[in-house]
Amino acid sequence: MSPTFHKVSQFAVVSTEHLTIVLLITAGVFLFFIAIAVIKMYKLKAENKRLTDSDAFKAEVDESYKDFTDGHLYDNN
Template sequence: MSINLLSKALVVTTTQLTMILIAVASIFLVFIIIAIIKMYKLKSENKKLMQTNAFRDYEESGDELASGHLYGDN
């Protein structure tokens, strides 16, 4: 008798399953939208930084990244 009650408690109807799937899909959709917004913000910030004088000065100086202190070129 208890097995029969347990099996009835674990039965999920199609409507319940559909509602669960819609809720999970909605949560993932929100995460994807947030990620897309952050990507565009970072892209615009990167574009602004590329146009600043500091980046141009670095580019024109001819310094290479390999000459940094991490590589021990003292």
């Protein structure tokens, strides 16, 4: 075995303890981002429900519908 290969392989070896720590930190970061996304989803859902239940939205929906059957194409005399 050549001496350069031995030096390179010595630095390439990662202990399971170091790998476990890196994986736990990575999982923690992803769990943090998932928790933020879930919290934002519930806040947006609550805001959407509040806006949908408000009187301004109901008045806008009621005014937007117009009866189109009273036109000249239908005999509604």
